[in-house]
Amino acid sequence: MDIGRRARSIAMVKQLGPGLVTGAADDDPSGIATYSQAGAHFGFGLLWTLVLTYPLMCAVQLVSAHIGRVNGHGPRQEHGRHPTARRSRVVFSEGERRA
Numbered sequence: 001m002d003i004g005r006r007a008r009s010i011a012m013v014k015q016l017g018p019g020l021v022t023g024a025a026d027d028d029p030s031g032i033a034t035y036s037q038a039g040a041h042f043g044f045g046l047l048w049t050l051v052l053t054y055p056l057m058c059a060v061q062l063v064s065a066h067i068g069r070v071n072g073h074g075p076r077q078e079h080g081r082h083p084t085a086r087r088s089r090v091v092f093s094e095g096e097r098r099a
Contacts (some may be wrong), residue, residue, distance in 0.1 A: 013020075068074050 064074060069078075
C-alpha cells in the first residue's frame, strides 16, 4: 500500500470517528433479536413510516452537528447553559434516562 492511499484511509477513519463506534454499539445481540422479531411480525407493513421519520431524523442530526460545530459541545450541554430552558432539560434528561 502506497503512502498516499494509506494516508487517505487514515483520514477516512478519523472522519468517521466516534460515530462508527456509536453506530456499532447499538447492534448488540438483544437488539438484533428484537429487530428480527419485529421484522418477522410486521414485515413491510410499517415501511410507510420511513417517509415521515427519515427526514425528521436527518434534520435532528443536521441541527445537532451544527450546534456541536459552532459551540464545541452537543445540544444537551447547550440547553443546560440557559436557565430558561427548563422544559428542554426535562426532555433531554428523559431521553438520556431511557437510552
